[in-house]
Amino acid sequence: MxxxxxxxxxxxxxxxxxxxxxxxxxxxxxxxxxxxxxxxxxxxxxxxxxxxxxxxxxxxxxxxxxxxxxxxxxxxxxxxxxxxxxxxxxxxxxxxxxxxxxxxxxxxxxxxxxxxxxxxxxxxxxxxxxxxxxxxxxxxxxxxxxxxxxxxxxTTELVLTERARQEAERSYRAVNERIQLALSAGPLLGSFVWDIQNDTLSGDERFSRTFNYPPDTPLDALPVEIARQNIHPDDLEEVNRRVELTLRTGTPYNAEYRVRRLGGDYLWVLASGRCEFDTLGRPLRFPGVLIDINERKAAEASLLKFTRDLEQRVAEEVHARLTAEEQLRQSQKLEAIGGLTGGVAHDFNNLLQVIAGNLHLLARHEPHNANVQRRVSASIEAVERGAKLSSQLLAFARRQPLSPAVYNPRRIFDGLGELLQRALGETIQIEVTLPAEPWCIHVDRNQLENALLNLAINARDAMCGEGTIGLIGENIVLDESSCAGKDIPAGDYVRLSVIDRGAGMPPDVLDHVFEPFFTTKTDGQGTGLGLSMVFGFVKQSGGHIEITSDVGEGTRAQMYFPRSRQPETGEEAPHSPLLTGGQETILVVEDNEEVRSASVELLEQSGYRTLTAANADAAMALLLEGASVDLIFTDVVMPGLIKSSDLAAWARVQTPPMPILFTSGHTRDIISRNHQLSPDTHLLSKPYGPDALITMVRTVLGS
Known part of the structure; x- marks a missing residue:
């Protein structure tokens, strides 16, 4: 050839x-x-x-x-x-x-x-x-x-450039129209054109009189220096700055300054204009108009005389700003800690998965050895405690996958009542207050119930196990000032509050309540992750949480969730029995060799055939070579050119579509949007046991 x-x-x-x-x-x-x-x-x-x-x-x-x-x-x-x-x-x-x-x-x-x-x-x-x-x-x-x-x-760059050019032309025409309208307005003091290349100024008679040009000065050759000399010295620097900004960036020119009159007093004017550029981007002409704003400035001066409480208002604004800045610094600190803890939790989950997988395999290899079964059972319980700790870290870091739906708070409170009473004990009274028609919210119900339970347990401990805890739901509207420092937009919200009359917290404790592992309880009474988890969940749900407390008076924890205008989600239908089976071929894609080996052995012991790949690149090569598989079981984050999300996108357009089951320590937004999974995305969080693995495999294959 x-x-x-x-x-x-x-x-x-x-x-x-x-x-x-x-x-x-x-x-x-x-x-x-x-x-x-x-x-x-x-x-x-x-x-x-x-x-x-x-x-x-x-x-x-x-x-x-x-x-x-x-x-x-x-x-x-x-x-x-x-x-x-x-x-x-x-x-x-x-x-x-x-x-x-x-x-x-x-x-x-x-x-x-x-x-x-x-x-x-x-x-x-x-x-x-x-x-x-x-x-x-x-x-x-x-x-x-x-x-x-x-x-x-x-031609992407060409298309975007052309759109930008058309937008610039529309903007230029709009400015010209505004200038024409301004020229026909009442309080005009004249119009001018500055020839930038030749540094010459031309204007009409009203402009010439305003700047005190001699009567015999040609209107098409007005010396620029005379105009500058008649501007108030205190205003000249700002005028020059605005002119330079317009010449450099093309932004519209607007400057308010004072012009000296023949009698020695000053007249307030507003100068407005726009710079015209040649094809090379060099400034050519600067047309503009001069408007009399003296009466407006006089009115403003009169108004200031009647505003005697200005200093108090400024002080209040400064205080509000300082408060918002402090809230922002606190939020940024928690964000930084969250990034660290999320990464640690992800690696920790991989280690737990290796330990859990091998423990389960060991238990299956020694089914009649009571000593082995006892020790394995104790070890698996420790792994589960570690997994719960890791889950709390991921919740604080806002990297837990959520499955939100639209709920009425009344429905959540009704379903939580019995669980709360059982967890808090008979010596605690619970008072629930809701509006007649509560607004709906879009949340993960399980996580919200966990958050309310955490707050209620903290309230019980603050009251030494006796007293009344208030659960309050409110429909509220927050304006811009109310949202300052909260990192949420103004709008409609549902506020869920947990209130106690316990010992309260001093300010130095209150400043740290959301930080992971911070706790005021004695050793063995808590991990210090409860409020951290609540904080992460609320933020991940697009809301805000704040806690106020007074020593000896009690504590109020308030969670704000955006109002949802979608119809409420109906009750889930009972799950149909899982399909039987276990003879299918599963492609296991996992870069950690120990995790991959344990997962393969668990699947093969359940009757499945397996193929393996160390990353999505190798998996795609197998599939393109004609490998026949019934399910792809893939880690989310792996090295290589092809991402797991790309592998899933390819699998979904096959005929018939190829089922995908993801697994990960956390999603890192690769398969989710803000860690909220779409209904057609299946995720098995690490660490998992054989029962969870096989159940999820059958669920995905059955669907």
Missing amino acids: QFLSQNHGCPGWGGEMAGRIRSFDWSQTELGAIEHWSASLRSAVQVLLASPLPMVMLWGRQGFMIYNDAYAEFAGGRHPYLLGCAVELGWPEVAEFNRHVLDVCLAGGTLSYRSKELVLLRNGKPEDVWMDLYYSPVPDDDQSPGGVLAIVVE
Whole structure:
């Protein structure tokens, strides 16, 4: 096969792709071995490789891809996996579009698109791109269409630049219209044009009189220095600053300053204008108008005389600002601690998974050894305690996967009453207060119930086990000032409060209550993670939590959740019995060898067949080679070019779709949005045991 040979003697046959095409094993595709390719295909590939434009050949009904160096650069991280791949597998997010291209062109038609908008996955995220696309059929040796030659030129930057240019033109026209309206207004003191290149000023008679130019001065040659000299010295620096800003950035010019009159007094004016630039971005002209604002300034001065409480108002504003800044610093500190604890919890979960998996396997290997079973049982209990601790850390770090739904607070309080009474004891009274029609909220019910339970237990301990705890729900509207420092927007909220009349907390304790591992209880009475977990959950749900307390008076914990206007979620239907089975093939994708080994053994002991891959790159290679699997069980965070979310996106567009089960110490927003899982995303959190693993596998396969 000499048409791609380095010794062929034809110029332009170098480059990376020529070598990759020569070395690729085409016998595994419908094209067959490269030495048996048709003359038509060889000629088309020669044209393609010689072109500096991104070009790709889609050969056959499946559109096996052959492309040049320019297209390889366009493909980014998908190169070189696209070579020899069917186009619908290589670009699953636009599979329907490419199928239409193949249908039309293999029937003899052509297609072209100018600035076609498509959504492509880049770096694991959907991205809007625009491209010029040209498709034409390539005849085989029998003159029937054998493939499609595509020219792909990305025009995203050009499209965005053109939109920006059009927006700038619209803005410029709007400014000109405003200037024209201003010229016809009543309190005008004239108009002017500054020729920046020649540093000359022209204006009308009213402008000339305002700046005290001599009557015989030509209106088209007004000295700039005279105008500057008549501006109040205290205002000149600010005027110059605003002029420089407009010349540098093109922002509209607006400056209020005083102009000296002939009698020596000063007149307040407003100067407004805009700078015009040439095609190279150099400032050319500066047209503007002068408006009399003397009466307005006099009115402002009169108003100040009657505002005797100004200092008090300023003091209140300063105090509010300092309070908001302190809340912000506290929030930033907790955010930094959360980032650290989340990372620690993730690595801790991987270690726990290795320990848990091997303990369960050991128990299965020694079913009749009572000593082994006793020690394994104690060890697994310790692992579960560690997993609970890790879960609390992830909750504080806002990296726990949530499953939110829309709930009425009355429904949550009704369902929680018996659990609260049992947990708090008979010596605690619970008073629930709700409005007649509480607003709905969008939350994870289990996490909210845990948060209320944590706050109620803290309240009980503060009252030494006796007294009344108030649970209050309120519909409230927060304005901008009420939201200062809370990191939430103004709007409608539901406030859920837990109130006690206990010992209360001093300010130095109150400042640290949300920090992980901070506790005022004696050793063995608490981990110091309860309030940290509540803080993380509320923030992750888009809300805010605050605690106020007075020593000897009691404590009030208030959680704010945004109002949801969606209909309330109905009660879940009882789960149907799990499907029986266990003969399917499962592809286990996990970069930690010890975790992978334990998971594989657990699955195989339950009757499943397994394939393994150390990352998503290796998994995709197995699948593209034709490996048949019934379920992909994959870790979320792994090294490699292909992300687990990309692997899942590919699996979901297969026919039929391939089920995906994720596992992770935490999601890191790769498979979730703000760690809120979509209904079609299945996640098994680490560490897990054999029962949880097999139950989840059967659930995903059954769905």
